[in-house]
C-alpha cells in the first residue's frame with residue numbers, strides 16, 4: 483500500500499477522537515499530519531491566489547455599497563494586467579460622493595451635465611474648463627496612466643480643481659465604477675476623450691490601443707445604453723482614419739478603410755461600434771475627427787512639443803520627409819478651435835432615444851472633421867519654432883518611417899461649419915506662440931528640464 487494512503491487511513495474521523503488520543507498518537511502522527519496540513523495550506527493558498535489574481539473583477543463587487551468609508555474600492559482586473567501601468571483606483575465613500583455631486587452640479591439654466599472622460603488629458607482639460615465656465619456641470623474621469631509624464635496630468639488636475647472640477651480616478655473599463663457614477667448623477671452628455679493616443683506608439687504597445695479605444699469604448703457605451711435617461715455622446719475619433727487616402731482635402735464622405743496604423747484602425751473601429759450602438763440602442767453619437775491638435779498643456783509625445791524641448795536643449799530633431807524628398811505636412815489645429823468644435827457638437831447633439839437598454843426610435847449619428855483647413859509642412863513648423871525660441875534647430879532629415887505616419891492631412895470642414903458654425907481662427911504661427919509662452923512658463927526656458 484502506498485504511503486500516502488496510509489496517511490489517509492491514519493486521519494482520525496473526528497477532532498474529538500484525535501484530541502482523546504492526542505498524547506498516545508502524537509509521536510507517530512505528527513510528521514504525516516504536518517505534511518498533510520502543509521499540503522492543505524498550499525492548496526488553499528493556491529485557491530486564494532487564483533481568486534484574487536485571476537478573477538475578472540475582484541474587489542469591485544457591485545453588491546458592496548460605496549456610501550460608507552469602509553467600502554472604499556480598489557479596482558483592478560485581469561485584463562488590466564496587460565495594460566501599461568494601469569494603477570488601481572480608489573473611489574467611494576460619502577466625501578467622494580459629495581465631491582462627485584458638487585462637480586456635476588449645473589449652475590445655469592438649461593445647462594448640461596457632462597461626464598468628461600480623459601479629463602486630465604490635453605483636450606479633456608481644455609474642454610472641461612470651457613464647459614464649467616459657461617455653467618455646465620462637469621465631472622472628470624481619468625486613469626492617470628503613464629503613457630507620458632503623469633505629473634503633467636496632475637498639474638492639469640490641479641488646474642481643474644481650481645475651476646471646481648473633480649476628476650474621478652478610474653478607468654473606462656471599470657463597469658462598476660461607471661455604473662456607480664450614472665447612479666449618482668443624471669448625465670445629459672458624455673464627452674468621451676479618454677483614449678490611447680499616438681500613432682507610432684502602437685508598434686510598441688498594441689494592446690493598450692485595444693484596451694482603451696475598443697474595449698473601454700464599448701464598456702462606456704454599455705453603461706450609457708443602460709442608463710435612464712441615456713446621455714448623448716460626443717467622442718474623439720481621429721484624422722488618422724483617412725489613412726492611405728490620397729484625395730484631398732479629406733471629406734467625411736471619403737473612404738476610411740485603409741488605416742496606416744493600429745491607432746487609426748481602433749479609431750475607425752470606434753466609428754463602426756458607434757454605428758452599432760446607435761442602431762440597436764438609440765444612442766445619440768457624434769464622432770469628431772481631430773486633426774493634429776496642439777497648444778498649451780499639450781501632449782509631450784507630439785512632435786511640436788518634443789521638438790520644442792529638444793531644440794532648447796540643443797538636441798537633434800528628426801524631421802520626416804516623404805519619398806523623393808516629398809513634403810510631410812499636417813493640418814495642425816489649435817486647441818481653442820477644437821474646444822469650440824467640441825462645444826458646438828455637444829450643443830447640437832440630439833437626445834438619445836432609448837432608455838434602459840431599449841431603443842424607442844431612430845437617433846442621431848454624426849461624424850465631423852475638426853481641422854484647420856490649412857496644412858503646414860513639418861519643416862515650416864520647425865522654422866516657426868526656431869524663430870519663437872530664438873534657437874537654431876539641429877535638424878536631422880529622416881525618411882518617413884513606415885510605422886503608421888501618413889504623409890499629408892488636410893480637413894474639409896464644411897460639414898461642421900454648416901451644422902454648428904465651426905470656424906478655426908488660429909494659424910500655426912499664432913498658436914505656437916501661445917504654446918511656447920506656456921511651455922517656457924511651465925518648464926522654464928528649458929535647457930535643464932528633463933521631462
Ligand SMILES: O=C(O)[C@H]1O[C@H](OP(=O)(O)OP(=O)(O)OC[C@H]2O[C@@H](n3ccc(=O)[nH]c3=O)[C@H](O)[C@@H]2O)[C@H](O)[C@@H](O)[C@H]1O
Pocket residue numbers: 679680681719720721722772773774775783784785786800801802803810811812860887889
Ligand atoms: O490627427 C490625429 O488624429 C493624430 O494627430 C497626432 O498625430 P500626428 O499628426 O502624427 O502628430 P505628431 O506625432 O505630432 O506628428 C506631427 C508631424 O511631425 C512629423 N514627425 C513626427 C515625429 C518625428 O520625430 N518627426 C517628424 O517629422 C510627423 O510625420 C507628422 O507629420 C496625434 O499624435 C495622434 O494622437 C492623433 O490624434
